[in-house]
Amino acid sequence: MYQSAEKLLDKIPSEIERADFDFKVAWLYYRLSHIMLSLSYIRRALHVYKRHKQYERRTALSYSLIAANLTEIGRYEEALENYRLAEEVLTSEQDDFMLAQLHHNVAILYSFWNKPKESIRHLEKALSHQEYYDSDFFFHSTYLISRELCVIGEKQRASQYIEAAYARIKDASHEVFQLKIGIVHDLYLTHAPQRFQQIDEKLRKLEEKNEYHEVKELSQFAAKYCEKQALFEQSVFYLNKSLEADLHMKRMGLI
Incomplete structure (x- = not known):
């Protein structure tokens, strides 16, 4: 469907709308592990967002998606630099909630990089933000921090995070999380x-x-x-x- 829609992009006068399209396609290709295609689309979107002052959040998200793609192919230093650029934008915007999300994403990078202690440090920063902690993003960070704690042998702390997460599960919308954290528990x-x-x-x-x-x-x-x-x-x-x-x-x- 995206490929069909892309054929009509030349008829869309707004470069921001075209950039939004590129952003969404980049995210899809990232989820499908088509890294180079994702990078191509997101860099094109970023080029547009950076020229429009009111699109700072999209600029930061674009840097983060570039970093996530680079993480997948082991280019960790470059990924970290893109997260740093995203952090600069979000700090200037005083967007603490998105900064908490950013810490979670940096933690994923360090997990791939086999640096569990760095990963845990960033997850603790994310979870220290009250609004983030109260949101459903709590489950993503709890899953990852329990996993990383297990890797370094801190099983008791991992178990505490898992118990806290299970206590907050209310309905079937968290089933994927339950399956993921259940695998960590079983291992x-x-x-x-x-x-x-x-x-x-x-x-x-x-x-x-x-x-x-x-x-x-x-x-x-x-x-x-x-x-x-x-x-x-x-x-x-x-x-x-x-x-x-x-x-x-x-x-x-x-x-």
């Missing part, structure tokens, strides 16, 4: 013999919801854990699961 906080069957069932449910981006990331996470535990056959299984999810996303992008 690190339980030693039940059937825990891998439980993890596989949760991954299957995420697939049913077309959450292939989450399946890819969590499968990689599980594979690393299993490798460290010398569970090499299980590690290979999850690596294959991650590759299957990646291939599925690419097929979706070609339809």
Whole structure:
């Protein structure tokens, strides 16, 4: 549908509307792991937003999406620089809520970079903002901080965050979060013999919801854990699961 709409863009006189279109397409390609396509669209949108003073928030979001794409391909220093540029814009705008969101995104970068302590530090900054803490973004940060705490062996703190999150779950809208944090719990906080069957069932449910981006990331996470535990056959299984999810996303992008 976006490809059909793009053919009509030349008839749209507003460059801001065209930039908004590019922003949305860039986000879609990012979710499909088509990194270079996403970067192409978002850089084009950013070029427009930077020329319009009242679009500072979109400028900051564009820098953040560039950083997220660069994170996916391991260009961490460049990603950090784009987050720094986004932070400058948001600080000048005194947008504390978006700054809290930015800290969460920087934490994702450090997680990819295998720097869990830095990731935790930024997540604590995000969660220290009361409005952010009270919003649904709380669940995203709680999932990530519990995961990173498990990685460095602080299982008790991780368990406390998980319990706090479960206490706030009210309806089925948080089911994806429950599945994700449940996988973290099953990997690190339980030693039940059937825990891998439980993890596989949760991954299957995420697939049913077309959450292939989450399946890819969590499968990689599980594979690393299993490798460290010398569970090499299980590690290979999850690596294959991650590759299957990646291939599925690419097929979706070609339809």
